[in-house]
Amino acid sequence: MTAPPAPDAMLSVRGVSLRFGGITVLDDVSFDAPRGGILGLVGPNGAGKTSLFNCISGHYQPAAGSILVDGTETVRTPAWRMARLGLARTFQHPALRLDATVLENVLLGAHSWLPGGPVAWALRLPTTRRHEREARARALELVERTGLGWAAHTRADELSHGLHKGVELCRALLARPKLLLLDEPAAGLSHAEVEQLIGTVRAVRQEFDLTVVVVEHHMGLISALTDRVVVLDHGAKLMEGTAAQAQSDPRVVEAYLGKEVGAGEPA
Amino acid sequence: MATATRPAPAATTTPPRSVVTRAAAAVAGLAVAVVLVVAPLVSSPYINFQLASIMVFAVALLGLNVIMGYTGQVSLGQSAFLGLGAYITAYGVLNDWPIALSLLLSAVVPAAVGMLVALAAARLRGLALAMITLALPIIGVPLARRFDGFTGGSQGQVVSWLRAPESLGLANDQWRYYVVAVIALVAFLLVRNLVRGRIGRSFAIVKENEAVALSMGVSPYRTKVLAFTIASALGGLSGFMYLAVVQYTSPETLVFATSINLVAAMVIGGSASIVGTALGALYYVLVPVLAGQVNSSRTALISGAVLLAVLFVLPAGLVSLPRRLARRRSARRGTRTAPHDTADDAATPTSTDGSAPAVPAPAATTTDQHP
């Protein structure tokens, strides 16, 4: 019934269903994210967008369905192995170590590719130190190009919410992903910050040859960035098309009006 | 909380730690090192015993800090590993093992035990894990009494070992102090290296947020098992050191109360901090001694009062004292408190975190916007 995964898809979601107790959070969701593209995932609050991300990243185990990342079936792969398969994500509510500097927070992103186990680290082997220096240089580069260079050595708790989102993005990018999931990256950002975010995502997508899936209520960002959007409502896919098609689709309008108008949603 | 949304001019050029702070830390470190080397040569055997005890419990605390301070998993069983290490060492002494073998096994066997416990328990969260670690000393004490062929039962094991080589001209207490000090130094260096890089970041994120850990390629389960194994190895090593200093071990060595006191000392010193660990060991050994000198029948009461007093004044532990003082000083000068903007004298006095403005702002009651 469901279509076979498209051969050029970086991400193929097929028939994914997720239940908590008796509640169906995701109901037979299927879509593809074409390699190198930016896919939008929209829908009213509670539609299941974050839950879908959690299924893709391995944080949730779907009751049914299949998820292929770059051709590899990952439904049974533990979440912590997904980074090595090329997946990185940000969270709707940024989760940083507030007592650590921006740079330290970003450096966590290097964990999956940085070599060296506990023994190598305890002994501070020269190769281990060299790898750490390289990771640091890369982290600084990312922090600078997202406009956070001035804050590299500032503790995260001294920064605003909008900057936390930027730090999270850098952390995810340092993981060198092939597939990047962004969960409401523009929520709580100022207009100028959103503009900068759009520029950053475009630039890194190009440079790192990324495939991006972005959940967002900010229609300006969705229109500016995405090639296609998938609309979720009540855990099911409502439609798929361009951002303009989605915005003019009466079902989508009704889904949003049935709840509350999407923009400016509370966390 | 001072919230920066735009680049602060002072922040662009400042390094992570100022040169002055680094120099002060280096001088302080050198002074401590000199004292630690020279002190036993000029002190009484009693003082040397206390100094050596500080080394012993510093290593036990170091292990506890790895699992609890850095990785955020409550462990109430550290005394069990200390006791196990001490018993293994005593067994080695009584059976004429080479000292290097005792040293090795005093760490490796507790590490293996700790790893097995963690493999089973680390899937559990929060209190469940704490309860399992709590069971270790509670089961360990009767086990130590029962297996008297290995442990000497309730009487414990008295050993006489680690005598100073004659050629050195050192007394036994001095020699034993130097032995445990070197072990402590090595253990501290290894752990300091470990918690700074990739592994340290994985500990920290498991403590902070397991979902983020997972998304960045860190397995919280494996990380907890690793941290608990290291904690157990260090606990066992401190048992070796304990036997070197005390020359005696019994079921008393691993009682639950010791675990609890170690947790208190870790918090007092400063969790997730190497310097805090050393300060915690000072507290652990010296406060009961000093309290006993004040009033020998009220030792526990006085120790408890010191514990409460420190926690009220310095919730982040003794290690946060310099930061607290610096913050106070800058607050009094009316500058902002972030470490990077000490040069930023122009900042308003009202922007400091939490501290009340020196001059109350004009009341805005007349322009109340609410209907």
Ligand SMILES: Nc1ncnc2c1ncn2[C@@H]1O[C@H](COP(=O)(O)OP(=O)(O)O)[C@@H](O)[C@H]1O
């Ligand atoms: N861990 C969970 N346990 C129970 N219900 C959950 C859980 N995670 C999400 N849900 C439910 O799934 C639904 C979709 O939530 P979510 O995926 O966060 O929506 P969205 O991100 O689209 O706003 C909500 O009704 C939410 O309560």
Ligand SMILES: [Mg+2]
């Ligand atoms: Mg969401």
